[in-house]
Amino acid sequence: MQLRHIVSLLTCEILSGEDLLDLGIDCCFAADLMSDVLASAPNGALLVTGLASSQMVHTAEVADLAAIVLVAGKRPENEALAFARQRKLPLLLTGLSMFEACSLLSQHGLRGAVRKE
Amino acid sequence: MDRDSLYRETFPIKGDDFERGGEVATRVKALLQQLGLPRDVIRRLSIANFEAEMNVVMYAREATLEVLVFPDLIRVQVVDRGPGIADIDWAMQEGHSTATEAMRARGFGAGLGLPNIQRNTDEFEVKSDAGVGTTLRYAVHTTPRPKEG
Numbered sequence: 001m002q003l004r005h006i007v008s009l010l011t012c013e014i015l016s017g018e019d020l021l022d023l024g025i026d027c028c029f030a031a032d033l034m035s036d037v038l039a040s041a042p043n044g045a046l047l048v049t050g051l052a053s054s055q056m057v058h059t060a061e062v063a064d065l066a067a068i069v070l071v072a073g074k075r076p077e078n079e080a081l082a083f084a085r086q087r088k089l090p091l092l093l094t095g096l097s098m099f100e101a102c103s104l105l106s107q108h109g110l111r112g113a114v115r116k117e
Numbered sequence: 118m119d120r121d122s123l124y125r126e127t128f129p130i131k132g133d134d135f136e137r138g139g140e141v142a143t144r145v146k147a148l149l150q151q152l153g154l155p156r157d158v159i160r161r162l163s164i165a166n167f168e169a170e171m172n173v174v175m176y177a178r179e180a181t182l183e184v185l186v187f188p189d190l191i192r193v194q195v196v197d198r199g200p201g202i203a204d205i206d207w208a209m210q211e212g213h214s215t216a217t218e219a220m221r222a223r224g225f226g227a228g229l230g231l232p233n234i235q236r237n238t239d240e241f242e243v244k245s246d247a248g249v250g251t252t253l254r255y256a257v258h259t260t261p262r263p264k265e266g
C-alpha cells in the first residue's frame with residue numbers, strides 16, 4: 001500500500017515526508033510501548049502509535065520503520081517533529097482512534113507485522 | 118577488549134533527560150552507517166543502544182556509551198554512575214521493571230529493555246556495583262558466523 005493511500009484512507013495531516021508519499025508499505029505494527037516496537041516490529045513496517053514524545057521517532061529511526069501514524073488527534077512534541085523532518089521520516093497525524101485507524105488499514109489489505117521470536 | 122580497536126568513540130548520556138533520550142542511539146546509528154556496516158547489524162546495535170540509553174535516562178545519573186569497532190565485531194560498553202541493579206537475574210526477566218508511570222508514559226518501562234538488548238546482540242554482559250553504577254557490555258558480530266542451536 002502506498003503511503004499516499006494511507007494518507008487519504010485515514011485523512012492524515014502530513015507533518016513530515018511530503019515528498020515520500022510514493023513509498024510502499026506492506027505491514028503495520030501498532031503500539032504505545034516503544035520496547036514492544038523495538039522487540040517485535042520488522043523493518044519497513046508502518047508504526048501506528050498514540051505516543052507523541054521524541055522516543056516515538058527515535059524508535060522508528062533505530063528500528064528502520066518506514067513511517068509513523070500518530071493517532072487520536074495527538075500532536076507530536078517539538079523535538080519529535082524536528083527529528084522526523086531532519087531524518088526524512090514520514091510523520092502523519094490522524095484524528096481517528098488507534099482501533100479505527102488499524103481496522104481501516106486492515107480492511108484495505110495492510111497486514112499486521114509478524115511477531116519475531 | 119584485549120585487541121586494539123580500529124576506531125572508538127565515546128558519547129555522554131545524561132540521566133533524567135527524557136527529551137534527548139534516543140539521540141545517542143541515533144547518532145551512533147549514523148556513525149555505523151558511515152562505516153558501511155550491514156543493515157541488520159546496524160539495526161540490532163541501534164535497538165540495543167536505544168534500550169541501554171533509555172535505561173540510563175530512567176535509572177542512572179549519567180553514563181558514557183563507548184563504541185569500539187573491530188574487524189569482525191562492534192563492541193559497545195555503557196558505563197553509568199547510578200544506583201546499580203540490585204538483582205540482575207530479576208531485572209533480566211521480561212516484564213520485570215521498577216519504572217514509574219511517568220516512564221511508561223514515554224513508551225518505556227515494560228521490563229523489556231535488557232531482554233531486548235540480549236536478544237539483539239551476540240555477546241552480552243551486565244555488571245553492577247550497588248550505589249556506584251551499572252556496566253553493560255555487548256557486541257554484534259559483523260561477519261556472519263555459524264549460529265549454534
Ligand SMILES: Nc1ncnc2c1ncn2[C@@H]1O[C@H](COP(=O)(O)OP(=O)(O)O)[C@@H](O)[C@H]1O
Pocket residue numbers: 035168172173175176177197199200201202208209213214215216225226227228229230231232251
Ligand atoms: N542502568 C541501570 N541502572 C539501574 N537500574 C537499572 C538499569 N538498567 C535497568 N535497571 C533496572 O532493571 C530493570 C529492568 O530493566 P529493563 O529490562 O530495561 O526494563 P525497563 O527499563 O522497562 O524497566 C529496571 O526496571 C531497573 O529497575
Ligand SMILES: [Mg+2]
Pocket residue numbers: 168171172225226228229230231
Ligand atoms: Mg529499560
